[in-house]
Each structure stands twice: as C-alpha cells, then as structure tokens.
Amino acid sequence: MYTGILMKRGLKLLISVIVITAIAMSFSNFLILGDKSEGEPVVQALGSITFCDRPLSLTRPLYFVSGRLFVPLIEIVTEMGGKVVFEDESYILKWQTGSFAIDATEEDGLYRQLCYINDIPYIYLYDLANICGLCAVFDSDNNKVSLYRYKQLKAYAPDNSDLEKAYIRLEDIVADYGTGGNFTDEGLEKLRGMADYFASRNQVFHIAWIPYFKDPENRIENDLTDNFDFYNAGFIYTLDYLVSRGGRIVIHGYTHQYGDTKSAIGTEFGPNDHLTPDEIRSRMKEAKRIAEALGFESNSFEFPHYSFTKTSVEIAEEIFDTIAMQYPYAGKYGKVETVYSPLRGITTYIPTPLGYLDSLDRVEDMINSINTSPAWEFKGLFIHPYIDFKSIEFQDAPAGFRVMSYDINGIIPRLVERITDTGYRFSQMD
Template sequence: MKKIFKNKLVMVITIFFLLFIFSIKFVSSEILNRNKENISNFKGLDMKKDSILINFENKALNLGLPIYVENNRYYLPLSEITEKVGGKVVIENGLANINLKNDNIKIDSINKKFTVNKEQYDLKRKAIIQDNVLYVSMIDFTKIFNLKTYWDIQNKTIFFYKNRDKVGLSEEKHGNKAALIRLEDITAGGIYSSNEALEKLRVIADYLYKQNIPFHVAWVPRYVKPCDNIDNDISESYSMYNADFLFTLDYFVDKNGVIGLHGYTHQYGNTTSVDGLEFHRSKSDNIPEDKSYSTERINKALNCAEKLGIKCDFFETPHYGILKNQLSSVEEKFSYIYEPYSEDGGATCCEHIFKTNSNGKKVIYIPTPLDYVDGKKDCSNMLKKIRKLNQNLLGSFFYHPYIEFEDIKIDRGEDGYPYYNYSEQSVLHNIINQLQRQNYKFYKINDIK
C-alpha cells in the first residue's frame, strides 16, 4: 500500500514539474514570439542607427531592434530590452506599462512623465512609441530602472548594472550665508578626453547631489586645439566619446546641476581651448573688439546648446576677459552672468552682486570672491580665504574638477560592476566642509533675484 502511494506521489510531482517546465517554455515562447512580431512590424525611426552593444548585468543583449543616435544622444528600445531581461511591456494609447521583477513602471509618452512604484518623475527627453515599440533616451533609461553605466568605448559596448551605491540624500544643511560652486572648463577634449575622466566627473556629481549641494557647470561647447588639428563640436561630430560626454551633461542636470556657457571655444586664433582668451581685453590680444564678433560667438554657442537640447542658465566669459561694448552682447541673451562685473576687461572687478537694467531687462552679475583653487597644493590657502571672507560677500568660487581625480579610484568587481572609492580628504571635500562650518548654505544662481 505504501509503495503504491509512493509511486502515485512521484507521478503527481513529475506531472507538476513537467507542467511547470511547459509553462515556462510557453511564457518564454510567448514573449519571444511577441518580440519577433514587434520587430517585424517596426518600420524604424527617422534617426541615425549605431552599432553599439548593450550589456545588462553582465549579459550581452543581442537586440533585434537598432539603437539610434540623435545629436550624440542615444535612444534605446526599452520595450525589447525589458523583455530580454525577463520583464513584460504592454503599450496602449501612448502609455507603456512595465513589470520587471519588483518594479511597476508606467511611461506616459504624451505628457513626458514616468512613474516607478507610484513615484512620478519627468522624462528628460521625449519617449517615442511607434509600431508598438518604445524608445527612450539613455539618461531616461538609467533613471527609470536606477542603473549605473560603464562605457567601454574601445569595444563599443555600454554596460548597465542595477545601482548598488547609496543614493540617499543627506540632511539639507542650514546657514545664514550664501555659497555657490561652479565646476570650471568642462569640455569634450583635453584632460576630459577619456571615458574614465567622464566617469569621475559623474562621481563628483554624485557626491554633490548626496550632499544636497546644487552646482554649476561652465561648459565650453567646442574644443579646439589647432597645433594637433583637433576641432570637436559635439553638436556637429558624432563619436561614442561625444555621446558619453553629452550623457555626462545630462547626468549633471539630473543631479541638480545648472549648465552655463563658458564662451564658445574659450580660445582665439592658434591658442588652445580653455587656455586662451576668446573676447577682446586689450590691444595686445589681437582679438576683434567689435560687438558683431562677440554676438556671433555667443550665437554659435547658443545654437550648439539648442541643437543638443541643453538649457543654459548663465554665461561666463573665458578668463573674465571682455570689454563693455562686447559685454552688451551677453546681456542681450542672458539674465545671469556668472562673473564679477567689470568695465575694463577684468582688470578691476566688483566683488559684490551687481544688478543692471539692460535694454529693459534685469541682468545680474554673480562674482566669485573666493576665486579658485590653484591645484591640490592651494587647498590650505582656500580654507584660509573662506575663514577670512567678508561676511557681506558670497562664498562663491570656481573649481577645476580634475583636481579631484587623484582621490577617486575606480575599479570593476568580478561581475564587472564599476565600484569607486572617493577619498573624504580630497580638496573639494575639505572646501565644502569648511564652508558649511562657517555657516554657508549652497544655492543655485537663479535663486538670486
């Protein structure tokens, strides 16, 4: 009797096991067939295709749909990727409902919103639904699924991992004095011409974001180095590196960064970007001194930003060098000029906030009384300047983020996950801590009215 019972039990377990295996195969087959059907019905987007590869949690995704690139910004087939990693997507009337593991996600392509487990956010770029296929920009893709990236430009592969880093914000610091920070000379070239450098810039953005510190980015749109025949305008020339750089600008904005224009090329003639002057300061620089020249350069910079979809909230002239007649070109386009007001090309500067009315428009000049840090060796000097700063002046300074690079160590785990160690003894950590000890609170430039 026991033997018969045992045999029946084994038979029942076997049947349930076979049904379970069949159901898995059926579901997998259903997803596969639906994916194939979507791919076969997809007519394509009016964008350039690129042959980059996608790797998700160390698994190569052999996508049937193309990856598109528009002005160096990648658009990924989110619907196919989701199904490739075991999720489900239902698209109807401009809405996409996504179930992936423990996440319930809704994407509203019409109103440019997305919801993750009932928390609503704005999409950074347009979401595209066509032929029952959903495409989103890469910055939105990482935001929707809370992903971390690693760019392997040599092998044209982008690795995505579920973000394991702590993302919680620290308690907002209170203070009765205002401070501002500007990350200086950010451009697609020179010291930032590697994927490692761009990753370290994102690490710095993470640190500032976690500290509840808004920051400003002085961006030079076109990097020029005539002696090496380098001329890189990321709105004109596509490369995977340029896409990585633009993704980094998008990342800055997502981490509470404010982008501004720092000239157009930050150079003139045979000088190199970031090193040279761009606007007329004195007769010896041989730079055109007429207003039409400054207007042309500013318009080119703005056109570049507009083409890339980068909102620029301030302008800063390279090395604060520009005479009053050319400065009027800046005032016509910007309400915030992030530099001390000067009428003589920067020789003498106003250390206080300066407000003026230019052609019926209010323009505010934001100075940097703390100036900048001249390398790691200058840290103690900056801390001393903070302690001695006049109470009536802004705790405002600019900082070249490459100074931090020695204190940021990036490594990859056995599973490829990009880990980093950011020393709390770095120059920037010391400056932030000193300002907060002196009762400063960080603001955005447009908080100043």
C-alpha cells in the same frame, strides 16, 4: 530605399514621415519630425550594449537622437530580465520588484521623451538607467556601453536650507575626445561620480561648459549637435547626469580659443582676440544655439579666462541674463551685482572672490578667507574638477554591481565638509 520613421512626443502625438536613407561612414541618416516644425537628426549607431558583462542580443539597431543614445525599450528590458507591457495607454516597465509607468496621455516623467522608429518605442539610455538603477560605462573606442547595477550614495545632509549661500563652478568642461587626458570615458564617469557626491550632500554646483571644441593644430573640431558618435553620446549623457543632480549650466565662451590656440587654453573675447562686434555676437549666439539645441540652459555666460572688452561685455549683456565674473564697474569687489541698461535690460554678475581652488592645501585658506571676509562679500570659487579625479574610483563588485568610492580626504569632500562647518552651502545663484 525609403524608410518610414515614426516619432511620438510624450506618447501623445504620432507623426509619420518618409525620409531618404543615406549610407555614409557606416551610419544611416534619418530625420524625425516631432511635435515642432523642425526635425531632430537621427543616426543609426553601430555599437553594442552589455548588462553585467553579458552581451545583449538586440535584433533592433541603436540610434543617436540629437546626439543622445536611444535603445529599443521593450527588447532591451526583456534582454536584461525585465518586462514591458502596454496597459491603459501606458508602457509599464517591470523591473525586479518594482514597476514604472510611462503614461501615453500625460507627461511621461522621463528626462527625454520616448521616440518611435518604425513603430518601435525607443527610450533614452539615461532614462533606462535611471529607472532601473543602473550606471552606464562608455567605451567609445569600441562603440560599446556596459550597464551595471549601481547603488546611489546615501543622502548625508538632506536639509541644509538654513545655511548661507555659497557658489562653486566646475571649470572648462569640454567634449575634447579625451585629447587633454581629463575628459576621457573614464574621466567623464568620474565627473558623474562627483555629481553624485554633490547631490548626496545637497549641494548645487555650476558647470562651465565649452560648447564647441576646437584644436586647430590637430585639425579637430567637435560640434555636439552635428557629430554623432559614442564619445559625444557619453559626453551629453554626462551633462544630463550632472544637470539632473543639481548642476547648472554656464556657457563658457563658444570655443574658448582664438586663432591657432586650443579650446580651454586660449581666450576668445579679450583685447588680444581682435574680433569685430558682429563676430563676437555670432560666436555668443552660436554657443547659445548649441545649448538650446541640446535642451540645456542658455542664459548664463562666463568669459574665457575672464578676458573681455567693453564691447564684448555689452554684447554679452544683450544675449545673456547672468555673467559669471566680477562686474567691471563695481563699487565694491566681491559683490553680486544686478545692473540695468535701457538697451540691454537686466544683467546679474556673479563673482568668485575666493578665486581658484587648485589643491587640498588651499581648502583651509579659503575657509579662513570666508571667516575673515565682510558679511556682504560673496563666497564664490571655481575649480577644475579633474584635479580631484584621483580621489574617485569605480570598481566592479559581485552580482553585477559597480561601486564608486570617493576618498573623504579628496578636495571636494573636504571642501564641502569645511564650508558646511562654516555655515554655508553651495547653492543656485542664477
């Protein structure tokens, strides 16, 4: 059986291709060609969507497009009580008391551009949620997404540009199918809530993301550019959510493991990992490829556990512009260093001299360090975000709303409050 697939990038170009449909593991595999020579993988997603706990009766299928969940634009908006009309080369999405125009001839203003499948316009779920003021709750065990009305946190410090720059990095974010207990569907929703908090306080955060999850003992490997399912769609949705709220991607190794160790546990490029220069280069380039294939920044890198060799540092300098660690040959500890090599070009090193924030008690220690450190010393730190998940709660509320609460005594709220009092703000450093 042959199926015609049509896709339009930015609603400017319509290209038709004929592909062979292959049925495997309850999915239909397609290839869509856009405005570039390479195609994007498109896989039919067998699942369901609810709106305010009401199942939506969609007659058209859902699709994973390069891993992201796309939904039929006109049908889903209509099912939720809105309307979509086509006027003057634009789709006009009418929702409640407002409307949003997706221009057919100019930039459409979406996070990911519309695609056409069998002449039907499909929209990325994140864009739909963003336009309509909704939040998405993923239930990957049941291949289900629940949409609710969502009130964004009000901006508390909209202008803090006069404050000095500091740096925070959220460490070891990985699509591990929830096996570590931290990045389950619930954990990823809380991570999105944390991003909302940072954005409401006008704080920039960095995301130390491990591109490829590997657990040799349990024979689990997860490549987001190859494994298309509801968990991975929820994880990519979360990364998109974080980036759109000020998060900056830092590639944290390739697998962040070596041999039989599990991702985020082992090292990868250190003296005990016994990789050849070609293997080091291959891993770093593959990590960069995954980031670029998903449309993320790929120029910043962090060595797992800060473990490296002279060779792995030199190769990282070839491939990346920024390395998140102390420059190995720095004259002073704690300074941001920009170095130049005739062979490798310019590389900026961003250290975290304040160290690892592992508890609420450590917040005041770090503030004291800021107050007593030399003016030239960089104010950088890192934290595992899941240690503060207990401070974040989501609850369903009347009229189909989902409400987030973040305990003001949580680690992140307390840290942001105290570092602001000290005259600093978390900022972009790359």
